Amino acid sequence: MSLARTRPGATRAIGVETVGMTKIFGGLTALDDVSIRVASGSFHALLGENGAGKSTLVKCMMGFYQPTRGEMLVNDVQVDVPNPRAATALGIGMVYQHFTLVPSLTAAENLVIARVDTPAVIDWGKERTALNAFLETTPFRVPLDVPVSGLSAGEKQKLEILKQLYLDQRFLILDEPTSVLTPDEADEMLGLLHGMTKAGDLTILMITHKFREVTAYADDVTVLRRGRVVGSGRVEDLSIAEMSRMMIGETDIRESAARTAQPEKKLKLELAGLFADDDEELPAIEAISLKIHAGEILGIAGVSGNGQSELIEVLSGQRLLKDGRIFIDTRPYEPERRQMDRFKVFGFSEEPLRNVAVPRMSVAENMAFRTFDKSPISPFRGWLSPVPMRKKARGLIDAYRVKTPSTEEPIENLSGGNVQRAILARELSGDVDVLIVANPCFGLDFASVAEIRAQIIDQRNKGAAILLVSEDLDEILELADTVAVMSEGRITYQSPMARTDRATIGHAMAGHH
Numbered sequence: 145m146s147l148a149r150t151r152p153g154a155t156r157a158i159g160v161e162t163v164g165m166t167k168i169f170g171g172l173t174a175l176d177d178v179s180i181r182v183a184s185g186s187f188h189a190l191l192g193e194n195g196a197g198k199s200t201l202v203k204c205m206m207g208f209y210q211p212t213r214g215e216m217l218v219n220d221v222q223v224d225v226p227n228p229r230a231a232t233a234l235g236i237g238m239v240y241q242h243f244t245l246v247p248s249l250t251a252a253e254n255l256v257i258a259r260v261d262t263p264a265v266i267d268w269g270k271e272r273t274a275l276n277a278f279l280e281t282t283p284f285r286v287p288l289d290v291p292v293s294g295l296s297a298g299e300k301q302k303l304e305i306l307k308q309l310y311l312d313q314r315f316l317i318l319d320e321p322t323s324v325l326t327p328d329e330a331d332e333m334l335g336l337l338h339g340m341t342k343a344g345d346l347t348i349l350m351i352t353h354k355f356r357e358v359t360a361y362a363d364d365v366t367v368l369r370r371g372r373v374v375g376s377g378r379v380e381d382l383s384i385a386e387m388s389r390m391m392i393g394e395t396d397i398r399e400s401a402a403r404t405a406q407p408e409k410k411l412k413l414e415l416a417g418l419f420a421d422d423d424e425e426l427p428a429i430e431a432i433s434l435k436i437h438a439g440e441i442l443g444i445a446g447v448s449g450n451g452q453s454e455l456i457e458v459l460s461g462q463r464l465l466k467d468g469r470i471f472i473d474t475r476p477y478e479p480e481r482r483q484m485d486r487f488k489v490f491g492f493s494e495e496p497l498r499n500v501a502v503p504r505m506s507v508a509e510n511m512a513f514r515t516f517d518k519s520p521i522s523p524f525r526g527w528l529s530p531v532p533m534r535k536k537a538r539g540l541i542d543a544y545r546v547k548t549p550s551t552e553e554p555i556e557n558l559s560g561g562n563v564q565r566a567i568l569a570r571e572l573s574g575d576v577d578v579l580i581v582a583n584p585c586f587g588l589d590f591a592s593v594a595e596i597r598a599q600i601i602d603q604r605n606k607g608a609a610i611l612l613v614s615e616d617l618d619e620i621l622e623l624a625d626t627v628a629v630m631s632e633g634r635i636t637y638q639s640p641m642a643r644t645d646r647a648t649i650g651h652a653m654a655g656h657h
């Protein structure tokens with residue numbers, strides 16, 4: 145990148161248009177004749193329920209997929225995008241839900257090595273001058289000399305955006321960019337981006353499931369449903385009800401079930417003084433003690449990276465417990481498969497493809513994991529019987545409205561939300577006594593969120609003890625009977641929900657206790 149291109153006003157927003165974009169995977173038309181025009185300097189929201197085709201569309205724009213038909217225009221000129229490098233050269237960049245930075249390097253180092261023309265020997269004096277000149281052209285501020293591992297989620301996300309701007313990408317595709325941010329961080333980031341679009345320095349195409357972000361920041365919106373454009377227009381001309389109707393048609397959304405009972409007095413799950421280390425063998429959780437009763441949802445709130453994932457890993461048998469005991473019904477419990485079955489412990493987490501599913505195996509096989517060695521799927525030990533396995537999968541696919549071409553589709557081909565539903569179906573279809581869930585609605589559309597939350601409340605009403613870890617404070621406020629806050633590996637605050645409020649919990653999350 146030449147210095148000249150980083151001068152204020154030297155680079156300007158670009159506009160991108162797709163015409164008749166179609167993408168067919170085997171027998172499935174994931175995108176069907178999609179024409180969308182994202183004007184330069186606009187902030188455009190892309191809405192659609194899980195599996196609607198949003199990721200497929202942006203992957204075609206980025207050159208990760210080759211469309212079956214259709215074309216793309218940049219600043220009204222037809223272009224070919226055979227691969228992501230071509231998209232980058234055209235000024236089109238993408239910011240993902242998850243971070244792509246190198247944690248042990250500083251922000252400055254991450255920026256400089258991201259360039260294609262990084263010299264073998266870096267003249268840091270020169271680079272620093274250039275970086276400072278570049279930073280003058282953006283409203284984003286991030287500490288440059290701290291290893292990225294020491295930055296907050298909000299700072300990391302800002303750095304991801306800075307990296308794209310530094311690489312001169314003036315059309316940014318954002319894939320649910322705020323899912324790892326606190327509400328304040330999200331507002332700050334979207335506000336800054338909005339300002340840059342207004343100034344004509346940037347164009348944004350943002351995939352989101354949050355209507356609030358659409359109405360607060362976007363100028364235009366396009367709604368996809370089953371691969372087709374079902375609506376588009378100026379955001380100011382559309383109500384949230386109209387946008388949600390475009391997304392899901394007249395489908396009924398399941399209301400969150402009412403809490404039909406008070407939690408029982410019966411202690412179900414007890415964590416007694418749990419300690420565990422992280423991957424670097426440093427203490428990750430320390431002296432975690434919690435009691436959850438039958439029919440109670442205990443929500444653990446906290447900013448990510450405070451030991452929540454290590455706690456979930458301990459409870460699902462994926463991380464060694466260094467000290468402490470777990471009890472269910474006052475009996476000692478070890479998180480391994482036989483005991484999970486005996487004590488009826490189930491669970492699911494965000495990123496199920498990485499954690500609790502085998503991507504290349506079929507939907508039916510993935511749905512059978514908890515029952516593959518039991519009758520009728522395995523009438524004889526080790527002998528899998530595909531007919532009952534498929535039959536069971538078909539029942540679950542219908543009940544949980546999983547969108548898949550068939551029971552035999554590799555689960556990795558399903559959209560993110562539908563993988564989540566498939567795993568949820570598997571974990572909630574039995575008789576559940578203890579349920580351990582982490583960020584269960586991460587990345588899901590609003591109808592799926594309502595449905596999954598209703599399922600969790602149903603299990604509570606049936607008497608399950610539920611441990612819910614969530615970075616989404618609204619989710620905790622909606623679901624939990626009791627709230628605990630985790631900070632630096634410890635439980636620093638706990639209260640019945642009826643006796644606390646958002647501000648108090650938020651304060652504890654920020655480490656003031």
Ligand SMILES: Nc1ncnc2c1ncn2[C@@H]1O[C@H](COP(=O)(O)OP(=O)(O)OP(=O)(O)O)[C@@H](O)[C@H]1O
Nearest residue numbers: 169174194195196197198199200557558559560561
């Ligand atoms: N590589 C693939 N092979 C086969 N089918 C695919 C592939 N990628 C996506 N699909 C299918 O295309 C459809 C659209 O999926 P896509 O991931 O684009 O949806 P989405 O709107 O991004 O959903 P989500 O909000 O859940 O991420 C889905 O039915 C999905 O199963």
